[in-house]
Structures are given as structure tokens and as C-alpha cells.
Amino acid sequence: MKAFRKFTPDELEFVDQFKIGELVAEEGSTVLTEGSNSPHLYTVLAGWGFRYKTLDDGRRQILNFVFPGELIGLQSAVMNTMEHSVDALSGMLLCVFQRERIWELFREFPSLAFDFTWLAAREESLIDEHLLSVGRRSAVERVAYFFLHLYDRAEAVGLTNRAGMPIPFTQQHIADALGLSLVHTNKTLRKLDQMKLLSWDRKIVTIKQRTALEQLAKFSDTKQFVRPLI
Amino acid sequence: MKAFRKFTPDELEFVDQFKIGELVAEEGSTVLTEGSNSPHLYTVLAGWGFRYKTLDDGRRQILNFVFPGELIGLQSAVMNTMEHSVDALSGMLLCVFQRERIWELFREFPSLAFDFTWLAAREESLIDEHLLSVGRRSAVERVAYFFLHLYDRAEAVGLTNRAGMPIPFTQQHIADALGLSLVHTNKTLRKLDQMKLLSWDRKIVTIKQRTALEQLAKFSDTKQFVRPLI
DNA sequence: CGACTTGTTGATGTACATCAAGGTACGTGG
DNA sequence: CCACGTACCTTGATGTACATCAACAAGTCG
Numbered sequence: 001m002k003a004f005r006k007f008t009p010d011e012l013e014f015v016d017q018f019k020i021g022e023l024v025a026e027e028g029s030t031v032l033t034e035g036s037n038s039p040h041l042y043t044v045l046a047g048w049g050f051r052y053k054t055l056d057d058g059r060r061q062i063l064n065f066v067f068p069g070e071l072i073g074l075q076s077a078v079m080n081t082m083e084h085s086v087d088a089l090s091g092m093l094l095c096v097f098q099r100e101r102i103w104e105l106f107r108e109f110p111s112l113a114f115d116f117t118w119l120a121a122r123e124e125s126l127i128d129e130h131l132l133s134v135g136r137r138s139a140v141e142r143v144a145y146f147f148l149h150l151y152d153r154a155e156a157v158g159l160t161n162r163a164g165m166p167i168p169f170t171q172q173h174i175a176d177a178l179g180l181s182l183v184h185t186n187k188t189l190r191k192l193d194q195m196k197l198l199s200w201d202r203k204i205v206t207i208k209q210r211t212a213l214e215q216l217a218k219f220s221d222t223k224q225f226v227r228p229l230i
Numbered sequence: 231m232k233a234f235r236k237f238t239p240d241e242l243e244f245v246d247q248f249k250i251g252e253l254v255a256e257e258g259s260t261v262l263t264e265g266s267n268s269p270h271l272y273t274v275l276a277g278w279g280f281r282y283k284t285l286d287d288g289r290r291q292i293l294n295f296v297f298p299g300e301l302i303g304l305q306s307a308v309m310n311t312m313e314h315s316v317d318a319l320s321g322m323l324l325c326v327f328q329r330e331r332i333w334e335l336f337r338e339f340p341s342l343a344f345d346f347t348w349l350a351a352r353e354e355s356l357i358d359e360h361l362l363s364v365g366r367r368s369a370v371e372r373v374a375y376f377f378l379h380l381y382d383r384a385e386a387v388g389l390t391n392r393a394g395m396p397i398p399f400t401q402q403h404i405a406d407a408l409g410l411s412l413v414h415t416n417k418t419l420r421k422l423d424q425m426k427l428l429s430w431d432r433k434i435v436t437i438k439q440r441t442a443l444e445q446l447a448k449f450s451d452t453k454q455f456v457r458p459l460i
Numbered sequence: 461c462g463a464c465t466t467g468t469t470g471a472t473g474t475a476c477a478t479c480a481a482g483g484t485a486c487g488t489g490g
Numbered sequence: 491c492c493a494c495g496t497a498c499c500t501t502g503a504t505g506t507a508c509a510t511c512a513a514c515a516a517g518t519c520g
């Protein structure tokens with residue numbers, strides 16, 4: 001997949017024995033739990049997931065969605081506690097690594113260590129943009145931005161098709177990601193539909209007028225993040 | 231300062247020649263600009279700053295505050311573009327590093343590389359919590375949480391005193407950090423003052439009833455993040 | 461078939477934003 | 491010392507974007 005870089009043979013060998021197995025996570029299951037101290041680190045091989053935090057009274061904030069090629073659990077790997085949970089939206093296939101050996105990775109394979117740092121920095125910048133949305137964009141802008149961004153990421157890993165983007169989640173997830181109520185999210189979606197900019201139909205989202213939507217969303221030229229080869 | 235870990239002599243030597251100088255940033259000046267490709271990486275030695283993003287119509291979202299001991303510009307160092315700006319709130323003293331040599335650092339000093347990753351992961355987890363606030367907490371909860379969190383971080387680097395926490399910013403900054411309007415931020419502060427939980431007086435903030443405030447804010451047991459020694 | 465999940469819509473309520481005005485503290489130059 | 495400006499905080503009146511509640515329709519799963 002063009003989203004990934006090439007590895008050298010010895011990197012591959014290390015990754016191969018760093019890996020301790022594969023995990024199939026069922027749709028709706030929780031892969032990692034806030035507050036736990038997971039001994040594992042995962043790479044997503046297939047499927048969708050999402051990271052989130054909750055308040056004790058049940059309010060939930062979805063922090064980001066997780067796509068193939070991304071890492072989950074790095075936080076607990078370097079800090080010894082998970083500060084968020086991860087759920088599987090669709091069935092997911094995960095590649096499992098041993099957390100304890102992360103130190104070895106840093107010592108022996110600086111290029112892989114750099115990848116980790118790069119992924120962490122990229123994740124941070126995604127959340128920064130998301131925070132800007134939730135803090136300063138209106139509901140329509142937020143929804144518009146959200147789907148533009150999501151579409152680009154899904155497309156990059158081949159999760160879109162001619163019809164649009166098949167979506168494994170409900171409007172409640174969108175609401176929880178954008179800091180809106182379920183009802184208002186629905187009304188905002190209907191509005192974008194009436195404007196003929198975006199459609200949501202039976203779990204398929206289609207972007208109908210990309211440029212108009214980008215203007216509405218104040219969509220910043222999202223350069224695809226490419227990890228530099230150094 | 232107890233917030234920092236000890237370095238080994240050869241780490242110190244490398245850091246010393248990795249460093250290319252010091253920079254004094256004036257109060258109110260911009261240290262890094264969104265969209266630029268800064269050749270430098272900084273460590274904060276003294277003073278306060280903040281990271282933020284803006285929309286073209288001027289709406290601003292403050293992402294996080296920056297304290298001594300923290301790194302700025304790691305994003306541009308690993309990804310070649312800044313996705314946010316950084317301004318100095320007070321006068322700041324920065325230690326400047328050469329970005330190009332970051333690769334050398336990863337190759338020669340895995341322990342320092344690990345520190346970088348650790349700092350990136352910590353920053354991410356701070357923003358996650360902030361996003362939860364902006365997305366799901368009410369205005370009072372947000373303000374309460376904000377000051378509890380800020381106080382702890384300020385205290386960790388010795389920026390508080392018996393009177394409380396001297397604050398180098400205005401209510402507009404708080405509003406921009408919390409996704410509120412200036413006026414509503416002010417009213418919320420007055421409310422917390424009337425409840426005798428928190429006071430804001432001439433740039434000094436005092437937490438008057440810590441536990442009550444924590445309950446109100448749904449303050450999660452913020453463990454001080456301690457970088458593991460591996 | 462009912463029970464349940466998901467999407468949709470209208471009526472009502474409220475938390476927040478916006479507007480407008482005034483107050484205090486600090487500076488400046490006369 | 492004053493008059494004047496400016497930056498920041500404060501408060502009330504009004505407006506609006508969003509939340510909450512309630513009800514129903516359509517699909518889906520036992």
C-alpha cells in the first residue's frame with residue numbers, strides 16, 4: 001500500500017520477531033481500556049477503530065479514528081498507562097508486539113524508533129486540527145471538515161470506492177467525535193444533504209461537491225503526511 | 231528541577247554540541263509560525279508560551295500551554311512543516327537545536343530518542359484530555375478543570391507560590407483555549423469566585439477549595455507523568 | 461411476529477454568543 | 491498635578507446555536 005514506506009531486510013526481520021502474534025478484534029469490542037497498563041502494542045492491519053475518553057457520568061469524547069497502518073498503545077508503551085480506550089468499529093485485525101522490547105527497538109533500529117516518533121507527531125497534529133474544529137468551528141463546519149478529513153484518510157488506505165465511503169459507525173459516533181448532540185448532528189447532516197454537498201445514505205457517505213464543502217469547512221490544504229526518508 | 235531526569239555524561243556532551251545557541255523571545259512575540267518549515271527545534275528553559283491554530287477569519291484555538299522543560303518544534307523536525315504556531319506569553323528563554331541532526335540523535339542516543347517519543351506521547355495525552363474538556367465539559371467544568379491542570383503543571387516547574395499562580399495571560403487566552411467567548415469566560419470565572427472555589431485577582435489565580443473544584447471538574451487523578459528509566 | 465437499533469422531525473428549553481456600555485488600572489505627554 | 495488614551499475586566503440585554511424531549515418510521519435481528 002502506498003501509504004507505507006519500504007523496510008530494509010533487517011528491519012523486517014526484527015519486526016518479525018518483535019511481533020508476538022495477531023489479534024482479531026470483533027466489531028464493537030474494546031481493544032484497550034483507559035487506566036489499564038497493557039503489555040502490548042498494536043499495529044492495525046485491517047479494519048476501523050476509534051480512540052475515546054469518557055467522563056464518569058457517561059459523556060464520551062471520541063478523540064480520533066484508527067486506520068490500517070497506524071499504531072495503537074504507544075502511549076502505554078512509553079508511559080505505562082493508557083489514558084484513553086480503543087474500540088473496534090468493524091472487525092479488526094491487529095498485529096501484536098511486546099511492549100517490553102520497545103527499548104531494544106530504540107537501541108537497535110533507530111529508523112524504526114524514528115517511525116514511532118513520526119507516528120506520534122502525526123497523531124498529535126491530527127488531534128490539534130480536531131481540537132480546532134471542536135473549539136472553534138460551527139456545527140456545519142465541523143461536520144463538513146470531519147468528512148473531508150475522514151474521506152482522505154480512508155482513501156489513502158483504500159477504504160473508499162466509486163460510490164463513496166462505506167461507514168461502519170452511527171451518527172452517535174459522529175456526535176461524540178464532534179462534541180454535538182445526536183439530534184443536532186442529524187439535523188446538520190440533513191442540512192448538508194439539502195445543500196447537495198454531502199450525502200449520508202445507508203452507511204455510505206458521498207462527497208458531492210468537494211470544493212464547496214472545503215470552503216464551507218475552511219479545510220486547510222491537508223498535505224498527506226509523508227514520513228521523510230532520512 | 232525534579233521534573234527532569236538525570237543525563238549521563240555522554241548524553242550531556244552530545245546535547246551540548248547539538249545545541250547551537252540560546253534564543254530570547256520577547257513577551258508577545260511569535261516563536262514558530264504555522265505553515266513554516268523551521269530549521270530549529272527548541273527546548274524551553276524559562277518562561278511561558280502557548281501553541282495555537284487559527285482559521286482564516288481569525289478564530290483562534292489555543293491547543294496547549296508550554297512550560298519549561300518542554301520541547302517545541304518536534305513536529306516540524308520529524309514532519310517538515312509546522313501545523314501550529316507558538317507565541318511567548320512572558321519573556322522566554324529557549325535552547326536552540328539543529329533540526330538536521332535529529333537523525334544523528336536517533337542513531338547515537340536511543341535514550342534521548344526515547345525521551346523525544348515520550349514527550350510526544352505525553353503531549354498527545356494532554357491534548358486528548360483537553361479535547362474531552364472542550365467537547366464534553368460544560369463551561370464551569372471546563373474552567374475548573376483548566377486551572378486545576380494548569381496549576382499542577384506550573385507547580386511542577388516551580389511557577390507557583392504561596393499566594394497562588396501568577397498568570398501571564400488574559401481572559402481572552404482562556405476563552406481561546408476553552409472554546410468559549412470572552413464574555414462567557416468572564417462570567418464563568420465570576421461564578422467560580424462567588425462559589426469560593428477559585429479566585430482570579432490581578433493576574434493571580436488561587437485555588438481555594440481543591441477537592442470541591444476537582445469534583446466539579448470531574449478531575450481525573452492526574453498522575454504526574456514520569457518518564458520511565460529504561 | 462415483536463423487540464430493538466438507527467435515523468428523522470418538530471416543539472421546547474437553555475447554554476452559550478454577541479452587542480453595548482461602563483469601570484478600573486495603567487500608561488503617556490502636557 | 492491633570493487630561494487623555496489604552497488594555498483589561500465586568501455587567502446587563504438580547505439573540506441564537508445548540509441540547510433535550512418526545513414521537514414515529516424504517517430496517518434488522520431474534
